[in-house]
Amino acid sequence: MKIHLLGKEAAIQIEVVSRIYPNSLDYWDGNWIVTRISIEIPGYSVQFSANLRTDELRDFVKKLKVMNKKLKGKASLENIDGFIDIKCEINLLGKIYWEVETCYPAGTGAVLHFNFESDQMYLENLIKELDEVIIAFPILGED
Numbered sequence: 001m002k003i004h005l006l007g008k009e010a011a012i013q014i015e016v017v018s019r020i021y022p023n024s025l026d027y028w029d030g031n032w033i034v035t036r037i038s039i040e041i042p043g044y045s046v047q048f049s050a051n052l053r054t055d056e057l058r059d060f061v062k063k064l065k066v067m068n069k070k071l072k073g074k075a076s077l078e079n080i081d082g083f084i085d086i087k088c089e090i091n092l093l094g095k096i097y098w099e100v101e102t103c104y105p106a107g108t109g110a111v112l113h114f115n116f117e118s119d120q121m122y123l124e125n126l127i128k129e130l131d132e133v134i135i136a137f138p139i140l141g142e143d
Helices: 054-070 118-136
Strands: 002-007 009-020 031-040 044-053 071-078 082-091 095-104 110-119
Touching: 002 095, 002 110, 002 118, 009 095, 009 110, 031 095, 031 110, 044 095, 044 110, 054 071, 054 082, 054 118, 095 118, 110 118
Parallel strands: none
Antiparallel strands: 002 009, 009 031, 031 044, 071 082, 082 095, 095 110
16 A cells, blocks of 8 residues: 655655554554655655554544645644654645655664645545555554
8 A cells, every 4th residue: 555645846655564563453562554665856766664653644644634625724744753754734725835854764864854845636645545544554452
C-alpha cells in the first residue's frame, strides 16, 4: 500500500510494508508499521525505511479531511521516532503550503528540511490512500 503526497516539484511516497509486531494486539506494540519512504525534490532523491504508527496516520487523515472540507486549517503527521514530520496549511483559494522534515537514522542522522506547495485537488487522493491504509492496518487496542 502506498501513500502519495504530491506538489509542485515534490513527491513523497510512503509505502506501508507490514506491522512490526504482527502478532500483537496491544495498543503500543500492535500499531507500529514498517514503511519505506521515498522523496523526490529538486536536487535530492531520498529513500529510507521508517517505523511509523497507524494512529499517527489516522490523526493526520482526520485533520486533512477537516482542512479539505472547510478550506482552512492545518494538519500534521508527527512521527514519535522523528523519521518524518509533515505540516501543512491551506488557504481559502485551495493552495496548500507543506513543510517537511526527515531524519535518518532517526534522532542522530542526516536531516532534510524542505517546503513545497500543492493544490487542494491532490488532497482527495491522499485522503483516500490514508483511509485505505487505516482499513488494511486498523488501530489495535483502543478502548
